Amino acid sequence: MLHPEFGITALKTCIKKNNPGKDPRIECVCNATYCDEFPPLGTLKVDEAAIYQSSISGKRFDRTTGKFSSSSRSQKPKSAKTIKATFDRTNKYQSIIGFGGAFTDAASINLATLSAATQEQFIQTYYGDSGIGYTTGNF
Structure with missing residues (x-):
């Protein structure tokens, strides 16, 4: 499949x-030989953010790109949606070491019921x- 924004020909x-x-x-449905793939983030400009949306109506990780503005009075096209986020760069709470999820008892039990090949595909x-870019996991 050709993904128009990224020029990818192997996106599952x-x-x-x-x-x-x-x-x-x-x-x-994922199995030992197939699972869908998350589209890569690609390169963003300094003032851009990637927005991924899924919906009941059929969207699955549909990507759009939004722009950050340093002004609350920025001009935008009438069709554009606005998401307001305020960042205080002087107030730091913690460092980010990565993004991931928890390996709960229930998740581990369900994963153990899969074949070894399907477990590997899942991971x-x-x-x-x-994959979706996880870098950490918690037990």
Whole structure:
């Protein structure tokens, strides 16, 4: 699949699980040989932010790019959405060592029921080069 913004030809898309009569949320099927891939972040300019959205209507990690402005009175096109964020660079609380998730008992028990190859595919989906970019995990 060619991703127009990144020029990628190998991005794997979600294989949706069909749940007739159930919650319409997206369920993607991963197995020992296949799992969808998160689109890479790519290069952003200093005043840009990547925004990823998923929705019940079918969006899955759809990426748009927003711009930061140093002024609260910036001009924007009428079709653009505004997200206001205020940063106080003089007040530092802690350092970020990475992004990740927790390995809970329930998650570990469910992961253990999968084949070794599917377990590896699952871990790669989070921590691998084409995964969502996790760098840490907590027990």
